[in-house]
Amino acid sequence: MRVCLASGKGGTGKTLLATNLAVHLARSSGSVTYLDADVEEPNGFLFLKPEVEREERLTVPVPALKTGVCSGCGECQRLCAYGAVLALDDRVMVFPELCHSCGGCLIVCPEKALVEVPREVGTLRTGRSGPLTCFEARLDVGEPRSAPLIERLLERAPDDGIEVVDAPPGTSCSAVAAVRGADLLVLVTEPTPFGLHDLRVSVELAHRLELRTVAVINRCDLGDAGVGEFLTTEGIPVVAEIPFRRGIAETYAAGGLCLDRSRELSRAVRALEREVGRAG
Secondary structure (H helix, E strand, C coil), X not given: CEEEEECCCCCCCXXXXXXXXXXXXXXXXXXXXXXXXXXXXXXXXHHHCCEXXXXXXXXXXXXXXXXXXXXXXXXXXXHCCCCCEEECCCCEEECCCCCCCCCHHHHHCCCCCEEEEEEEEEEEEEEEECCEEXXXXXXXXXXXXXXXXXXXXXXXXXXXXXXXXXXCCCCCHHHHHHHCCCCEEEEEECCCHHXXXXXXXXXXHHHHCCCCEEEEEECCCCCCCXXXXXXXXXXXXXXXXXXXXXXXXXXXHCXXXXXXXXXXXXXXXXXXXXXXXXXX
């Protein structure tokens, strides 16, 4: 059972809900895993404070040329849609930052002159916070593509229990990699013109991926009714609304969990728990 919390923009409260929901589910359901898939700026561990048990480097396969084998036919370059392969008269140059690891260049090479070699793209950390299993992936500085690391992170998740995925904001390739295949998508939004603009794109993504989707409106008492009206039009239920409370902001800013300190947040988390049960 995979539950993904996503948002069209940063700062809507996605990590706030993801961390508190994971802790709540772990207390009541047992086998729960929190996965921080916001690999460019993971911060879930700041709140969950797990005891890190393992750290490892994650890799993706990229092509490399066997010395002295290339005939210079150029088939690999013609195939690559991303400009990651440059075929010269006597050799092939590979630009690994552009490679999408599709393996097509290996297939079309008549000389079988290319092999795949691992390329490190980030670090995976795993640990436990009480009954909760925690995973975090962190993209290497300067690495242009985050989707491959997110895919590796999700592959490492346990096969049983509930997964709570803290997705990156937006609707780029990284967000698609995080939410694709989710059993339940929770869109966290705020009732502002900026929030509505990005929510529209997130809802379009959810429809295209045919995901079961619900929404949570954070800071619901600070904006207008445009977000709620749009979600009603799109047929997406609003399962919880969280008003702005200074206590929640102060606890979050201090790196704490608000689950046991805010009745409003606790009600929202219990509402999401019921949706998880329905989706399962």
